[in-house]
Amino acid sequence: MKLVIAMMQHETNTFSPLPTTFEDFGRAIGFEAPPSGQVIRDTFHGTDMAIGAFLELAEAEGAEVVLPIAAYAEPSGKVSDAAFEAIAAPICAAVAAGCDGVLLDLHGAMVVESHPDAEGELLRRLRAIDKDVPIGVALDFHANVTAAMAQHATVITGYRTYPHIDMHLTGLRCGRIVLQAVKGLSKPRTHWASLPILSAMLRQTPLHEPMKTPMDMAIAAEEEGRVLAATVFGGFPLSDIPHVCLSSVIVAEAGSREVSGLETAILEKAWAERAGFVFHPEPLADTIARAKTFEEGPIVIADYGDNAGAGGQMDDMTVVCEIQRQGLQDVAVGPIWDPEALAQIRAAGLGAEITLDVGGKSDSPAVGVTGRPLTLTGRVKTITDGRFILTGEMMAGFPINLDGSAVLDCGALEVIVTGGRSDTYAPEYFTHAGIDPAQKRYVVVKSRQHFRAGFEPIARHVLMAAGKGVCEENFSELTFHHLPRPIYPLDPDCHWSPARKADAK
DSSP: OEEEEEEEEOOBOTTOSOOBOTTHHHHTTTOSSOOOTHHHHHHHTTSSSHHHHHHHHHHHHTOEEEOOOEEEOOSBSOBOHHHHHHHHHHHHHHHHTOOSEEEEEEOSOOOBTTBSSHHHHHHHHHHHHOSSSOEEEEEOTTOOOOHHHHHHOSEEEEOOOSSOOOHHHHHHHHHHHHHHHHTTSOOEEEEEEEEOBOOOGGGOOTTSTTTHHHHHHHHHHHHTTSSSEEEEEOOOTTOOSTTOOEEEEEEEETTOSSHHHHHHHHHHHHHHTGGGGOOOOOOHHHHHHHHTTOSSSOEEEEETTSOGGGTOOSOOOHHHHHHHHTTOOSEEEEEEEOHHHHHHHHHHOTTOEEEEEESOOSOBGGGTBOOOOEEEEEEEEEEEOOEEEOOSSSSTTOEEEOSOEEEEEOSSEEEEEESSOOOOOSTHHHHTTTOOGGGOSEEEEOOSSTTHHHHTTTOSEEEEEOOOSSOOSOGGGSOOSSSOSSOBTTSTTOOOOGGGOOOOO
């Protein structure tokens, strides 16, 4: 058995001012360009990622494995055509050389300059090369799944948690079905249908309603053996493209009679609770004032408006400025993306007293935000290479490269400044630089939901802070040109019924 295994991961925020290049698909994990071959195995085998699961399944099967590329970039703006072609070409070449199965660790919300549905385009090319080879795809929970993806993939599974702590399990679910198909023991078919809902990411987690019941219905159907796999996808609302949606994807044996009823039940439940997918932000000043009322820490304050996990620059200082204005003490902040400030800190050296502008070096024209640096004076406490391995529930074993980091101790604030961007998944973002967040009264992270996997175990309280940036949860603040309309909640009177379902197969 010969398997092609590859990764192409990017969540594209079309409002982000940061272009995404080919080099970005290696930089986040510490390479000049995306790795291939044995380097992929060395980097991802044993990690809590879908590609890690694919490698384990192939090894257990004794399969010959071809590893053309593993491309992973932090969420940002549109991907260049050149980057997409450089990623797609080796995958297509590997399949053209002949194989028995294909396993792809994709995101599902990647937007390229010429291809708003990048994953669908990749799958279309692969299917044109081999119309029969089983193709398995593991997708992120925030995938904007399309008819093209469902049409050309044999199997699609997705994360069913947010924070995403089931990436490895998703890969196992996908890979096992594909292996059965390769052996001729199964004839899986993928079925897709969507709802016209632009769901706020802070209202999507399957831990709570309104997503909990629809996802539980999908999981129960799979566990009871009624279908081979089932996922509800929350979608990624920060992409101005024609196929943003909340969707259901069900994999079943060809001719199964279970799909239609399950699909209808899931979508009807989600639609009935659509008002719950709308997030109502709290004024920032009120959030920080509320933080001061708690007697015990750590109190985690999450700046969801400017987080790299959804394409933000991670340099907006609005939340930090409000914290200073209200006089909070014993605060750890980070990471703040500012290569210029990091260079100044490095030049000053460990132990130096320095005054400099931190953050606010970039603008976000799409949301009318002009960068405003914050002038800080402090002592250089730590300087590191910014590299470490995640060990928590989410993405365990994944290598993080922050392109260097430093801690500036400003008395009331300790600020981590970095040369690279990354969502604050876990306490390692602080501990690698010598700060123990469990010992701080306040911990400020730039994250929307993923921080919960690592920080909730140590937090006494968690507050969501409305910082400024392109990770907006109030969609009326964004200007969309390409969304399918009508769509809820931008169009409150939008209508949907089961008759509108679009099943790919």
